[in-house]
Structures are given as structure tokens and as C-alpha cells.
Amino acid sequence: MSVLQPDALALASPLARRNPTVKLALLFVVSAVLLLVLDPMTPAVLYVLVAGAVLLGTGVRPRALLVAQLPFVAFALGVLLVNMLSRPGEVVWQGAGLRVTAEGLWVGAGLAGRTLLMGLLSVAFVATTDGVALVTSLHQHARLGAKVTFAVLAGYRLLQQMGAEWQTIRRAQSVRAPLGRRGRPRVGLRGHAASAFALLVGSVRRGDRVAGTLELRGLGDGDRTTWRPVPLDRRDAVFAGAVLGVLGLVLVGASVAGVLEGPGALF
Known part of the structure; x- marks a missing residue:
């Protein structure tokens, strides 16, 4: 199975039954929050939780999920290498004209972890969302023309x-x-x-x-009906609350543990 082209198993999973507009909105919200997180520990914890939820709730096989992550892994490694070799700070290794700093490792690992987490969320969204249902839901619930x-x-x-x-x-x-x-x-x-x-x-x-x-066919002239409406009910609200609740708990836990860092880590 290709993760980028959902099959019947993935589209029948619990996550696939959630409203596409709600999932897309959550993807944007979580991604926006992650843009403010620069420590490696918080994305690592979230990655483990999301990976478990994706494997249990989407029907995607681990191998297919791993293959879909390879482009994000390559980009994350590039981000890590650039930061660990170019960012100033305490030198932890030096040789062959290169030097690695502790600050570069920390920030680079945080950015790389954030990249992998966003990639995993994107893959989960694509694997469990039918394109027609997404467009229909955006017309119904997001009020797009x-x-x-x-x-x-x-x-x-x-x-x-x-x-x-x-x-x-x-x-x-x-x-x-x-x-x-x-x-x-x-x-x-x-x-x-x-x-x-x-x-x-x-x-x-x-x-x-x-x-x-x-x-x-007069597209856009007057109101148009929808042949197969996409449902939006309390289960979608519970799903959104659960996702945002877990995100909040992880951020609070990282803050209490003293590992949570924001954009200030770049300077």
C-alpha cells in the first residue's frame, strides 16, 4: 500500500471517519504550535504518541509509514547537520576542518524532531482522508465557495x-x-x-x-446542493478536544520538567 494513496483499509479506520475539515484545522493548529517549540524532547514525546495513534487508528502498516517518512528523514538530517556544524557555542568535537557545538546539536535536534513530527502528521492526514470528502467538507463546513x-x-x-x-x-x-x-x-x-x-x-x-x-453548467451561480454530505458531529468535537488536550499536557509537562524551549533558543 502507498500511504500517499489511501486504500480501503485506511479509509475505513477510526481516524478516517473523522471530519476532514476538523483534521485539516488540527493539522494547522498543531503545526503552528510546533513552530514555537525548539527543544528536542517535546517533539520526541509527541512523535511517539502520534506514531502509536497512527498505527493503531489508521490501519497503515509500519513499513508503509516508514517509507512515507523517508523524505522527511532526509530533510531532518540536513537541518541537524547544518545547525550542529554552523551554530556557535561550546565545541564538543572538532576535526577535519569541522566543529560541532552543543548548542547546534540541541537546536538542530529540536528542529529535526519538529520536522519529523510534522511529516508524520501530514502522512496520517493524507492516508486517512479521501480527497472528494475533503473538498465537500470544505464547501459544507468551511464555507468555501x-x-x-x-x-x-x-x-x-x-x-x-x-x-x-x-x-x-x-x-x-x-x-x-x-x-x-x-x-x-x-x-x-x-x-x-x-x-x-x-x-x-x-x-x-x-x-x-x-x-x-x-x-x-453554471458553476457558482446560486446555491448548490451536495450529493453526499460529510457528517460533522460530537465525535469530531471529542476528537479535536483529545488532540488539543494531549498537546497541551505534553507542553505543560515539558515546561514543568524544564526542557521546553521556544524561539529564544535560536539566539
């Missing part, structure tokens, strides 16, 4: 089709490509560039046709 939401929905549908379109273009190019010594098509860099250009042109044409269709 029909022009915006239906345009986003059309774009989401086109994006879903791009993978299959790319495979079709590549196969067509392979049929026309000359064969190499082993009898395999030789595509090369120019072939990939041509495929990418063909995909771009096809996407622009489909987008133009979709825009014309939406305009002909």
Missing part, C-alpha cells in the same frame, strides 16, 4: 489520472523507440523530456475542457 471547491475537486481528479497517463505515454514512446543491443527500447533523456512535455500538454488540454464544462 462553490467555484473554489469544485475547481479544486476537478484538479484533484486530473491529478489522480496523471499516473496512468504517464504510463500510457511511456509505453507509446517505447513502441516507437529504437531497440538496443539487448532488444530493449532506448528512450534516453530526450525521450523522457518528450514524455513530460506530452503529459503537460495533455493536462492543459484536459484542464481547459473541464473549465469549459464547469462554466457551461
Whole structure:
């Protein structure tokens, strides 16, 4: 299973049944709070709690979750290395023209942990949220206009089709490509560039046709009904309260333990 494309198991999980707008709002709130946290201990505790909740409440397999985290791991390592090697402070190691400072390690570990935690939250959101339900919920509950939401929905549908379109273009190019010594098509860099250009042109044409269709159907003129409304009930309020409550408890606990640090750690 690819975490970036939710399957039936993930979309039937308890977390997937929560309102998409509520989950998106919580993602923004938690991310905004984390921007003010710069110690490594607080993100580490939150990461363990979120990872456990994701594995238990989403149906995502540990291996799939780990693979989805790899881009965030690479970015987090880069942040850690830059801070530990460039930030001034008490030198803990020096050699080969490099020096590592204690302050750089502390701040770098905090920023890296924050990156991993935000990545985990984003992966959990994508894995348990259907795109159509998200756009419908934003129209219902976030009061976004029909022009915006239906345009986003059309774009989401086109994006879903791009993978299959790319495979079709590549196969067509392979049929026309000359064969190499082993009898395999030789595509090369120019072939990939041509495929990418063909995909771009096809996407622009489909987008133009979709825009014309939406305009002909009077998109945005008057009130519009929703075919499959997305529910919003007390369980979503309980879910939001639980997430914010756990976040608050961890922050208070880190403050009482004396490990919580904010933006002042950068200076």
C-alpha cells in the first residue's frame, strides 16, 4: 500500500471517519504550535504518541509509514547537520576542518524532531482522508465557495489520472523507440523530456475542457446542493478536544520538567 494513496483499509479506520475539515484545522493548529517549540524532547514525546495513534487508528502498516517518512528523514538530517556544524557555542568535537557545538546539536535536534513530527502528521492526514470528502467538507463546513471547491475537486481528479497517463505515454514512446543491443527500447533523456512535455500538454488540454464544462453548467451561480454530505458531529468535537488536550499536557509537562524551549533558543 502507498500511504500517499489511501486504500480501503485506511479509509475505513477510526481516524478516517473523522471530519476532514476538523483534521485539516488540527493539522494547522498543531503545526503552528510546533513552530514555537525548539527543544528536542517535546517533539520526541509527541512523535511517539502520534506514531502509536497512527498505527493503531489508521490501519497503515509500519513499513508503509516508514517509507512515507523517508523524505522527511532526509530533510531532518540536513537541518541537524547544518545547525550542529554552523551554530556557535561550546565545541564538543572538532576535526577535519569541522566543529560541532552543543548548542547546534540541541537546536538542530529540536528542529529535526519538529520536522519529523510534522511529516508524520501530514502522512496520517493524507492516508486517512479521501480527497472528494475533503473538498465537500470544505464547501459544507468551511464555507468555501462553490467555484473554489469544485475547481479544486476537478484538479484533484486530473491529478489522480496523471499516473496512468504517464504510463500510457511511456509505453507509446517505447513502441516507437529504437531497440538496443539487448532488444530493449532506448528512450534516453530526450525521450523522457518528450514524455513530460506530452503529459503537460495533455493536462492543459484536459484542464481547459473541464473549465469549459464547469462554466457551461453554471458553476457558482446560486446555491448548490451536495450529493453526499460529510457528517460533522460530537465525535469530531471529542476528537479535536483529545488532540488539543494531549498537546497541551505534553507542553505543560515539558515546561514543568524544564526542557521546553521556544524561539529564544535560536539566539
